[in-house]
Amino acid sequence: MTRIWSEPFEAEQWNRFELRIEGPQDGNPYKEVVLSAEFQFGHRIIKVDGFYDGEGQYVIRFMPDYIGSWSFITSSSTAQLDGLQGTLICTAPTSADNHGPVKVDQIYHFSYADGTPFYPVGTTAYAWNHQGEKLEQQTLRSLSKAPFNKIRMCVFPKHYDYNAAEPEQFAFAGSLQQGFNWEAFNPDFWRRLETQLDQLQLLGIEADLILFHPYDRWGFSRMAAESDDYYLRYALARLASFRNIWWSLANEYDLLFEKKMTDWDRFFRIIQEHDPYQHLRSIHNWHNPEIHYRSNLHWYDHGKPWVTHASIQHADLNFVTEWRELYRKPIVIDECRYEGNLNHGWGNLTAERMAQCFWEGMAQGGYVTHGETYLHPEGIIWWSHGGELHGSSAEPIAFLRSIMEQGPRLDTSRINFKWDASAGGVEGEYYLIYFGASRPAFRDLTLPEGAKFRIDLIDTWAMSISPLDGEFAGACKVPLPGIPYQALRISKI
Amino acid sequence: MTRIWSEPFEAEQWNRFELRIEGPQDGNPYKEVVLSAEFQFGHRIIKVDGFYDGEGQYVIRFMPDYIGSWSFITSSSTAQLDGLQGTLICTAPTSADNHGPVKVDQIYHFSYADGTPFYPVGTTAYAWNHQGEKLEQQTLRSLSKAPFNKIRMCVFPKHYDYNAAEPEQFAFAGSLQQGFNWEAFNPDFWRRLETQLDQLQLLGIEADLILFHPYDRWGFSRMAAESDDYYLRYALARLASFRNIWWSLANEYDLLFEKKMTDWDRFFRIIQEHDPYQHLRSIHNWHNPEIHYRSNLHWYDHGKPWVTHASIQHADLNFVTEWRELYRKPIVIDECRYEGNLNHGWGNLTAERMAQCFWEGMAQGGYVTHGETYLHPEGIIWWSHGGELHGSSAEPIAFLRSIMEQGPRLDTSRINFKWDASAGGVEGEYYLIYFGASRPAFRDLTLPEGAKFRIDLIDTWAMSISPLDGEFAGACKVPLPGIPYQALRISKI
Secondary structure, three states, rough: OEEEEOOOOEEEEOOEEEEEEEEOOOHHHHHOOOEHHHHHHOEEEEEEEEEEEOOOEEEEEEEOOOOOEEEEEEEEHHHHHHOOOOEEEEOOOOOOOOOOEEEEOOOEEEEOOOEEEEEOOOOOOHHHHHHHHHHHHHHHHHHHOOOOOOEEEEOOOOOOOOOOOOOOOEEEEEEEOOOOEEEEOOOHHHHHHEEEHHHOOOOOOOEEEEEOOOOOOOOOOOOOOHHHHHHOOOOOOOOOOOOOOOEEEEOOOHHHOOOOOOHHHHHHHHHHHHHOOOOOOOOOOOOEEEEEEOOOOOOOOOOOOOOOOEEEEOOHHHHHHHHHHHHHOOEEEOOOOOOOOOOOOOOOHHHHHHHHHHHHHHHOOOOEOOOEEOOOOOOOOHHHHOOOOOOOHHHHHHHHHHHHOOOOOOOEEEOOOOOEEEEEEEEEOEEEEEEOOOOOOEEEEEEEOOEEEEEEEEEEOOOEEOOOOOEEEEEEEEEEOOOOOOOEEEOOO | OOEEEOOOOEEOOOEEEEEEEEOOOOOOOHHOEEEEEEEEEEOOOEEEEEEEEEOEEEEEEEOOOOEEEEEEEEEEEHHHHHHEEEEEEEOOOOOOOOOOOOOEEEOEEEEEEEOOOOOOOOOEOOHHHHHHHHHHHHHHHHHHHHOOOEEEEEEEOOOEEOEEOOOOOOOEEEEEEEEEEEEEHHHHHHHHHHHHHHHHHHHHEEEEEEEEEOOOOOOOHOOHHHHHHHHHHHHHHHHOOOEEEEEEEEEHOOOOOOOHHHHHHHHHHHHHHOOOOOOOEEEEEEOOHHHHHOOOOOOOOOOOOOOOOOEEEEEOHHHHHHHHHHOOOOOEEEEEOOOEEOOHHHOOOHHHHHHHHHHHHOOOOOOOOOOEOOOOOOOOHHHHHHOOOOOOOOHHHHHHHHHHHHOOOOOEEOOOOOOEEEEEOOOEEEEEEEOOOOOOEEEEEEEOOOOOEEEEEOOOOOOEEEEEEOEEEEEHHHHHHOOOOEEEEEEOO
């Protein structure tokens, strides 16, 4: 017997369509009931996994990517859930903010699905979503005023210095005291996470969701392989339909000492096979300070085909060009130390240096992620808890973001001078040259022949843009103020 | 027939003894007359080469290293100069400033021959000795007030931006207009250079004398191999007896494109064979900004046995520890960019950064060299011409020198935190931890068990030393002011 919903459903393109069906509650439905659906548009079929949401509720979610009429049919090991058919009318986005999910574009860059360029300007608040309602709301208010359009955050809670509080809920059923049931999830936790993801989406923020990390007192970092995979499949079924999700396999994967490289390969393949939308996938390394200044020893190979972009922890942004050439993928420096005054060495950059990291990375055609680690009387530190931003780099980062969004995608440029400048551009058209803490009094440039250029002097710290007098062509001498944190923006007239 | 000086000569230990003899002027005495002498002390014989000083004057120089009575006898292809015998009484130094030449000591460090530690605090004025009397005197006055005890300087003049003036004299006979005689020298030039070396010695400054370099319009960088060797032998015969000389085979050897690695090997061996005193020998690389952030690609192998210490150009002092472990020799960063505001990328560091380079290198048990490149209305720039110092790093460098001279020789220490600190010390006894531009609000230290320590907080930029209250032992929390450029000096009580 085939059950058919007579009325078609509706969903906007790239929004989440959710089908909620009653089903059996006996046994362990998470494990025992297999559910999926096929959504068909013309000859194109997308298979999505369903999941059990507790209390006899089974859910199928789908993010339609084409406008028009889709048909669907469920499959299940349980007759009650099997063979259910319906129609989904996918309509055009009604919100100007709905550009679809972010994809790799032009090899080294990102765009939304509708073609709008996306310049990731990330921040880091690993466990903001485990802090309880009050602090979480404060974090969202802070994010609404900040320039960040990507946030790194963890499914599992964080155990570390300044992170001793016990969260209320966990991805798995159970607690630290009572133990966890590695075969059952806690739907309340997941629904709360989903609300948080939607709140981020309303703010235009991509969730760089970290699936595993080593800072753990609960056992989530050392589950058996079948639990890892079981968890991944559940997360994929619940979350893949969120258009603002990116899969970050790990924060500091190489500190998860019980996992092998083949485990990470398997996780990537599971995600690749079960995410119908092929959201961005990456993995983030630890940064061993003993080998701090070499470029990429001991990393997961970002060249593997299932890695969509390199998510790198490294304190030296000068490697961005090398990594671009090595991986030929977008380079996102997801950790380059944080602005703050923390006792830990990775957490006491000046604001000037944090902003400098952004400029150095981005002028080379890479992307950089912010974090903040100021000591706080109640131990609420943005890097992990969210809360309020206390630093001074967010404003110059916002200024940089506006400059990036005004210009073209940057490639590393040979026009300039790695001695004291990070430079990128579009050959013959546009150059951005950033001098960092160096402070030349002038610079001799050799601009491409046959064109005239105008040049803006940008004080990246004072956040001012001053057009230089005249037009520039060929070999020319460009005056500079001889103070740190200056940049030149050179545009073909 | 043997001629004997009946009266013994006298010279202080490590001073220069000079024997001046009349001889033939016909032909090309530089080339045609071979002259040497053997100085004997007990069973020990030191052979030194003589040289022709023009106008029929032949000279033998010797730096005695043992107190007592030395005999000597000359050998020559010319009968007139052959078999001359005499006695040299070597007396104890009368000047407290005469500690002898500098040697490698304790693998990674330097001492004078009398055992006094020498901590190189170098500066760079490549062509100060080619600028004419007035500017040269100004340079010497500047040096007399500066903290530097080593200077990098070239035998050959410099052709480069800001270096267009024609010198008065050259090592070889001739001029740019008339051409050079590659078989004859200009003794006036050499005597002037020797006066300069003696003036430096009076100021307690070691002359890191650069024998070849690429910045050339005269042809000195592309002489035939026999001219290279001929010049080296002449320089060795004249200058080896100067106790403050170090042989730097090149500034940026790898920009001398016509020379091969085997040429540099040969030069090292010539110096090794013909310098009776085995002064320090090194070779200095260019720093290709394209491969800027890798550690030592394309370098001359400082591990070769004739290299006494590594003379490195590199902008990243964090490699010092790696180079120490690689070469097991003293590491001298003889160029890490210069304080100034020059258009060139290697010449526009802030003074803070120049001082930071010194601290980063020295806290790891390496040594660092200063340079200064401020634009100047008459184009007189310390880095090349000498003159006056206009920067602000010399004073904090002097402060660092005093701290180094108060403490023991440093080895890279594992006590700390490459993330944000360069740290060195003597295990269990003494530690110097430098935080650079990072600014932790406190630091947890684990000091060795069984001992108590006192800790000084050093503001390396404000040049203040503040003892912290109390004694420290074992695991302890050390308060810090949360501002850049702080260091801790930890001394066993």
